[in-house]
Amino acid sequence: MLQPRIIACLLVHKGGLYKTVAFAKPKYVGDPLNAVRIFNEKEVDELMVLDIDATREQREPDYALIRSLAAECRMPLSYGGGVHDVDQFERIVSLGVEKVAVSAAAVNDPSLITAAAERVGRQSVVVVLDVGRGKRGPEIKTHNGQRATGLDPADFAAKVESLGAGEIVLNSIDRDGAMQGYDLPLVRAVRERVSLPLTVLGGAGSLQHIAALVREFGIIGAAAGSLFVFKGVYRAVLINYPSRDDKARLLHDALAIR
Amino acid sequence: MITIVDYGLGNIEAIANIYRRLDIPVRRARTAAQLADAQRIVLPGVGAFDWAMSRLDQSGMRATLDELVIGQSRPVLGICVGMQMMARRSDEGRCSGLGWIDGEVRAFDESSFTQRTHLPHMGWNHINAQRSGGILAGLEQDARFYFLHSYCFEAHRDQDVLARTDYGGAFASAVQRDHVHGVQFHPEKSHQWGIQLLRNFAAV
Numbered sequence: 001m002l003q004p005r006i007i008a009c010l011l012v013h014k015g016g017l018y019k020t021v022a023f024a025k026p027k028y029v030g031d032p033l034n035a036v037r038i039f040n041e042k043e044v045d046e047l048m049v050l051d052i053d054a055t056r057e058q059r060e061p062d063y064a065l066i067r068s069l070a071a072e073c074r075m076p077l078s079y080g081g082g083v084h085d086v087d088q089f090e091r092i093v094s095l096g097v098e099k100v101a102v103s104a105a106a107v108n109d110p111s112l113i114t115a116a117a118e119r120v121g122r123q124s125v126v127v128v129l130d131v132g133r134g135k136r137g138p139e140i141k142t143h144n145g146q147r148a149t150g151l152d153p154a155d156f157a158a159k160v161e162s163l164g165a166g167e168i169v170l171n172s173i174d175r176d177g178a179m180q181g182y183d184l185p186l187v188r189a190v191r192e193r194v195s196l197p198l199t200v201l202g203g204a205g206s207l208q209h210i211a212a213l214v215r216e217f218g219i220i221g222a223a224a225g226s227l228f229v230f231k232g233v234y235r236a237v238l239i240n241y242p243s244r245d246d247k248a249r250l251l252h253d254a255l256a257i258r
Numbered sequence: 259m260i261t262i263v264d265y266g267l268g269n270i271e272a273i274a275n276i277y278r279r280l281d282i283p284v285r286r287a288r289t290a291a292q293l294a295d296a297q298r299i300v301l302p303g304v305g306a307f308d309w310a311m312s313r314l315d316q317s318g319m320r321a322t323l324d325e326l327v328i329g330q331s332r333p334v335l336g337i338c339v340g341m342q343m344m345a346r347r348s349d350e351g352r353c354s355g356l357g358w359i360d361g362e363v364r365a366f367d368e369s370s371f372t373q374r375t376h377l378p379h380m381g382w383n384h385i386n387a388q389r390s391g392g393i394l395a396g397l398e399q400d401a402r403f404y405f406l407h408s409y410c411f412e413a414h415r416d417q418d419v420l421a422r423t424d425y426g427g428a429f430a431s432a433v434q435r436d437h438v439h440g441v442q443f444h445p446e447k448s449h450q451w452g453i454q455l456l457r458n459f460a461a462v
Binding site: 004005067070090124219 | 266267268269270271272275276304305306307309339350375376377378379380381382383384402404405406407408424425444446447448449450452453
């Protein structure tokens, strides 16, 4: 049986790994390659690496870094940041990355999703939706949450699915780094509109938050940053991840209650 | 010696890193000349079918690969799209496949699914081995692998199916005909289960 995915999400900023709170206050948490090696040992289900500088600085993805991450990674890797055309999708996949994520570029030009899916296959095309508060409810934002788009997350999710996206990463800006739990109403609103694989990011502060997500939604991607890089109330940097047994028990219990 | 076919797609370095850690000699072939004396061949792949086939054609290695696998019966392992390329054709594209294993690549048929699922098939899933030993030695029970695909291999001969996986219904997650092996999942991204499979392939 297919298992829910528990995904570690790493943010690359100034060449290092950082963790943010509400998309701000970046705190240094370590070296990217070193983190990948630790996550290999911990048998993480999947790794997501987002370069939070590339789009804002209007620069190309750091292909040298992506190449070395992909070579080091013994688990599937998805990369996002600074991707805006089909040739970049192709180049990043050819470096050994399984999935490539777009956010602002998908909002600016949704046809990119279709073109990318035709080239690299829809399974490798991920759309990240950064969702914050808008005037009339939840709204998609881009450029690290700085630009409002006026787009409703559920409507836009349905649109990108129909255009050929293979996965949606639903990221709550307000929950980022807060470690108070996922935005479940937002997940509900999007889940009922799309049938593709959905990954939720923003807010996980404990394994119970992941269990709550799996209990309600079954096969889903549960992604977290802070949870897997910080330990304790003082947020000391310590890369951690549930053991194979702990993870199996957590998922088994959560799925059994459904 | 393992030779990884580098036609510009798939995670060559991750596969090579695993073999290096296992102290199994490994190299990559980018040209027909580099491929010519390959003993055991890994054909990796991530991406769409036509893109993969056209990249292989452009690499100039296709004829040599055919000769090694069909003419000289060298063991080969196709991964993900590398497995799908071994079929005659794919619903995903217009190019013809390598045709090493009798079958076609089909889109998952959601209308036939017995439970609610999401497509693409993405994540960790079990395999049910149809035979023991070979590349699945030690993996017959409780092994899990990472899958990422919307299309799957439909083998025309039942005996070519090495393992099945349940996703809305059973599909062929591994195929084998003599020395020709294909896996739909990514062993290079499947932790110690994948490492075991790659180690097994070096010994078949």
